[in-house]
Amino acid sequence: MDTAYGPAPRAPHAPEGRGASRIPFVLRAPFSGRTWREFLHLLLSLPIAVVMFSYAVTMLSLGAGLLITFLGIPVLAAGLLGCRGLGSLERMRAHALLGLDVRAPEPVRTARPGFMGRVGGVLKSGASWRHFLYCLLHFPWAVFAFSVSVTLWTAAWGLFTYPLWRWTFPMYLGQDGIQLYGDGTHGIYLDSPGEIAAASAVGLLLVLVWGGAVRGLSQVDRLLVHGLLGPSRLADRVTELESDRTAVSETAAADLRRIERDLHDGAQARLVALAMDLGLAKEKLQEDPEAAARMVDEAHGEVKIALQELRDLARGIHPAILTDRGLGPALSALAARCTVPVEVSVDLLARPAAAIEGIAYFTVSELLQNVSKHAAARSASVDVWRAEDRLMVLVTDDGRGGAHTGTGSGLAGLAERLDAVDGLLVVDSPAGGPTAVTAELPWRD
Template sequence: MATQGYGEWDDPGSQGSRGRPHRLPVALRAPVEGRSWRELCHLVLSLPIGTVMFAYSVTMFSMGVGLLVTFLGIPVLAAGLMGCRGFGVLERARARALLGLDVAEPEPLRPRRGGAMAWMGAVFKSGSSWRHMLYTVLQFPWTLFSSVAGLVFWSCGWSLLTYPLWFWVFPVYAGQGGIQLYGDETHSVYLDNPFEITVTALVGLLLTLATPWIIRGLTTVDRLLVLGLLGPSPLATRVVELESDRGVVVDTAAADLRRIERDLHDGAQARLVALAMDLGLAKEKLTEDPRAAARMVDEAHGEVKTALQELRDLARGIHPAVLTDRGLDAALSAVATRCTVPVTVDVDLPSRPAPAIEGIAYFTVSELLQNISKHARASRAVVDVWRVENRLLLQVTDDGVGGADASAGSGLAGLAGRLDAVDGVLVVDSPAGGPTRITAELPWRSA
């Protein structure tokens, strides 16, 4: 699904050549930046577009409600709502192009069956349709104010700032000395001497510098309207997230099952098959060559021990017994002993979390320590586990070479996906040259 939030443009005027910072402060260059002109364009376009949307929605709603005494009111009202959804597409595109605001599409209509009645029922049941109509109603009075205010400030600021260049228009074509501040039957006051013209230009400069920030504040309300009424509802967004998380959980479980099957097939199963064959040969040689048979049985006994160790390791990889019996402190200490670098473990928990959360925390630390053993080239590592309110936090730190990146499609990306499936978060801080600090956050659920 597409993301939603505020976007920023990289204006050519905001930086010098080759990415060097601009010498002018932002307050001085704001009036000529592309962003300010785009936001002004958005305000100017909002008035005619808002007028059309308001007239359409009010007309269709009034007509539909008025015709509800007959069957015609239902399709008219449904058509009005669909038209408002069409305006929503236009407004999202306009906000994306002029305001840098990328809003995800709302949840689509899902009629349960075919036919016009099912389609109209889906339109009426969709909260997004009604939010779109509410947007067309609320946007009109606001844009009537914001468009006029933005244009007045912008035109007055630039007009007064450039007044020294065009004040001659008044005496030449209007027959007066300049801009008239006051006039009655006896006398008039004009801005016509150098001092007054200079003061006028300075006032215009102040207005010109302030106008981009005023317009930015006005368009902030437009952003909030688009974001709150034209995007997907929080409930629909949460449903999509849960569906995605469920897919991650299913894929992870399937991958774990394939790994267990592969380990059994290539490890213990193959060893047990070979053991059965060796015992069969020993049985055949028992009467003919007892010494050779005894030697083969002794070798088979060693193979049994090796197979049992492999099964124990496999069981530990599924869910270690020490985690169930003694909790995270003992389990993580056991994992730390298998790391190739010295590891300090500090677990500060008032009680044990739920088994599912405890298991995820264990395997998270276990995988991070494996990464340290394979890639970090570190001399030591530290594991800290603690609780903050309703969250369980894990932090694994090492003094290795750094450069770990969860977005590069590595094992960290898969680990982040697993944590996200249970509303967890993985934060990687690993600059080149180290040190590396990886923090995992999980929801706390009591056992």
């Protein structure tokens, strides 16, 4: 496996500039576009939630009332399908206003074809009932969030801009300003310069509170959308396992192709040539014994080379020393073949499962190949230890650094292999070095 060493791909710039990050959140939140988009989401949530709640309750009531007849079950299924459609619109709204990307849930699976099979699939779908639950729960939350956000918004921005519109009171209402108290004989108004300034200051404080409140309220909306309108954890896990299975299958197929290529181009070709040389030597045995002896001697050398190639190939499939003696001796033998000095430290009181042991061995093998080919290092080290239920492997070198797991690099393929068994690969390789690659694997007895 070849790994690209050099400058790592540069990350895209964040939406907000560096200057904005220096301003405290509480000061910039009320004036950022994100806050106003989230506020718009809260405003739209109330009328949409009313429609969704009314639809869900109506369809549930109608379906439950008709359960004594055959029509109740299809009505319930239709109601759940409608809730899924409304949930799809909610995911689109959350994407547009909250910047939340939520994948569509798993599709309805039908046990048998036909109308009743489809109805049964909808009623058995957990995603359909989660959408129905969202339609019910979102309504009371939308009422609360709308009331709090609109009340804060009107009070905060009204008081903050009070000096700009106070003139409307004496001109159109015949009073000096906002009335704080009145009992028919006298009243208290915000009309003096000090009181106007104090009202504006309170308004500014409420504006800052409003910005944080909108962010907090919209976060609850994010949780509702993500938790009820997206795929379930079980569906995510199934998708992840299917992806891992594909990666494992592709890796196994690539390994088989490599073994076939090595056998065909290496040992097999050498053995075919050896058979031809021995045939020629047999023919010359009577006529020219000396020539035949030389050919047999050459064939003997070819046999040794073929045997070495077969041993190397067998070691690449699964080294015998790993099976017989474990990771410590196997990694020491691996380090002895590296082009730079490698210090190996293995601290394991027991052996993990054979599959995990093999993955750890080949991970170190590929990382040391990278050190030999690309790192321009003078030395390297391999450390292996157990941390609770995880097998930890750390490979470091003092080379030039710049290794990364970007698309197309060898480390990206290695990371995919580890991910297929719930493992993790972390690369720390600044330009100029040193490089530290940590592989974390599950410990399975």
